[in-house]
Amino acid sequence: MAKILLFLFSIFYLLFAIFAIPTIAATPTPTTESKDSKEVINQQITDLKTRIASHVAELNLVEKRGIIGTVTDVSDTQITIIDLKNNTRFIDMDELTKFSNPAQKEFGISDITKGDTIGALGLYNKESRRILARFVSTIDLPVIVYGVIDSLDATKFRVKVQTEDNKEMFLDVEKTTKTSSYSKDEGLLRSGFSKIKGNERVIATGQANKEEENLITATRIILLPEILTTLR
Amino acid sequence: MKKEKIILSFVAVFIGLLVAAIAFYFYESANRIADQKQNKVVSKIALSPTPKQTFFLTLDSPKDEEVFTKKIITISGKTTADAIVAIISKDYQDIVTPSQNGDFLTTISILDDQNMIDVIAIAPNGQSERLTRTVTFSTEEF
Numbered sequence: 622m623a624k625i626l627l628f629l630f631s632i633f634y635l636l637f638a639i640f641a642i643p644t645i646a647a648t649p650t651p652t653t654e655s656k657d658s659k660e661v662i663n664q665q666i667t668d669l670k671t672r673i674a675s676h677v678a679e680l681n682l683v684e685k686r687g688i689i690g691t692v693t694d695v696s697d698t699q700i701t702i703i704d705l706k707n708n709t710r711f712i713d714m715d716e717l718t719k720f721s722n723p724a725q726k727e728f729g730i731s732d733i734t735k736g737d738t739i740g741a742l743g744l745y746n747k748e749s750r751r752i753l754a755r756f757v758s759t760i761d762l763p764v765i766v767y768g769v770i771d772s773l774d775a776t777k778f779r780v781k782v783q784t785e786d787n788k789e790m791f792l793d794v795e796k797t798t799k800t801s802s803y804s805k806d807e808g809l810l811r812s813g814f815s816k817i818k819g820n821e822r823v824i825a826t827g828q829a830n831k832e833e834e835n836l837i838t839a840t841r842i843i844l845l846p847e848i849l850t851t852l853r
Numbered sequence: 854m855k856k857e858k859i860i861l862s863f864v865a866v867f868i869g870l871l872v873a874a875i876a877f878y879f880y881e882s883a884n885r886i887a888d889q890k891q892n893k894v895v896s897k898i899a900l901s902p903t904p905k906q907t908f909f910l911t912l913d914s915p916k917d918e919e920v921f922t923k924k925i926i927t928i929s930g931k932t933t934a935d936a937i938v939a940i941i942s943k944d945y946q947d948i949v950t951p952s953q954n955g956d957f958l959t960t961i962s963i964l965d966d967q968n969m970i971d972v973i974a975i976a977p978n979g980q981s982e983r984l985t986r987t988v989t990f991s992t993e994e995f
Contacts, residue, residue, distance in 0.1 A: 686919075705985050705987060742966070743995075760967055765971050767939075803937070809947070841946045843948065847977070848937075848978075849977065850979060
C-alpha cells in the first residue's frame with residue numbers, strides 16, 4: 622500500500638517539476654522601481670494608441686468629394702440640392718467657401734437661386750452625410766438622350782427621338798453638331814443629317830433649350846444602326 | 854480493507870474515464886454526421902443549374918463623387934460580352950466594345966471642376982443599362 626502511494630506521489634511530483642517549476646523560475650521578481658516605469662510606459666502606449674485611433678477615425682470619417690445637383694433651398698449657411706440620383710443632399714458653407722460662375726465675375730451665395738444646377742467640392746462627413754463646401758459653382762449639365770429616331774424634319778434640321786421611357790425629345794442639328802455612325806467592324810464613322818434614317822437607335826448629347834421644353838441643341842449624335850430598334 | 858478501497862477507487866476512476874471517452878466518441882460522431890449532411894446540402898446547391906445571365910452593367914472606376922488631381926481618368930467596368938458601351942461626358946463621347954469576358958476599360962479626359970459621366974451599355978437587342986458618375990478635377994488643397 623505504501624509503495625503504491627509512494628509511486629503515485631513520485632509521478633505527481635515529477636509532473637509538477639516538469640510543468641510548473643520552469644514557469645515560476647522564468648518570472649522575474651518585480652522591483653517597485655521597474656513596476657512604476659512599466660506603468661508609465663504602458664500609459665504612454667495607451668495614450669498614443671488612443672491618439673492614433675482618433676486621428677485614423679477622423680481621416681476616414683471625412684473625405685474630399687464633388688457633387689452635382691439642382692438647388693431646392695438656399696440659406697446663408699446651407700444649400701439643399703437634389704443630386705443626379707434624386708437624393709436630397711445638404712451642403713454647408715462657411716467663411717472659407719468660394720463661389721464662382723463662368724458667366725459672372727462677381728458671384729456669391731445670394732446669386733444662387735432655387736432651380737440652379739450647381740457643383741460643390743468640399744469635405745464630406747460620412748457620419749453626418751453633409752458636405753462642407755470649399756468651392757461652389759454653377760454648371761451647365763449636358764442632356765443625354767438614348768432612344769429610337771421617330772421622324773426627321775428636313776426643313777428645321779430637327780430629329781424626333783422616342784426615348785426608352787416613352788418621352789418625345791427633339792434634337793436640333795446645327796452646323797457644329799458632330800454626327801457619326803457606329804458599327805462593330807468599323808467603329809465610329811463620320812456621318813451627317815442627310816444620312817440619318819428613321820427607325821434607328823441613337824445616342825445624342827446637347828444643351829437643353831430654355832424656351833422650348835424637350836428641345837435639345839445637339840452637340841454630338843451617334844447613330845447605332847446595328848442595334849435592334851424595338852423598345853423594351 | 855484499505856487496499857480494497859484504493860483498488861475500488863481506481864476501478865471507479867477507470868470506469869468513469871471509460872464512460873466519458875464513450876460519451877465523447879458518440880458526441881464527435883454526431884457532429885461528423887451533421888457536417889456531412891451540411892456538405893451534401895452545399896453540393897446539391899452547387900449542382901443546380903446556373904440561372905440565365907441577364908443584361909447588366911457594373912462600373913469599377915471611377916467611384917461616384919470621386920475627386921481627381923489628374924485630368925486623364927480610367928473608366929472600367931463589366932457588362933455582357935456582346936454589348937457595346939457608350940461613354941459620354943460634356944466634352945467626350947466614345948463607344949467601346951468589351952472583351953470576351955465582358956470587361957471594358959478606357960481613359961477619358963475630364964474638364965475642370967465637376968463632370969457628369971454617363972456610361973450606357975447597349976445589348977444587340979436594344980436593351981440598355983445606364984450608370985452616371987460625378988467626378989471632379991481639382992488640385993486645390995483643403
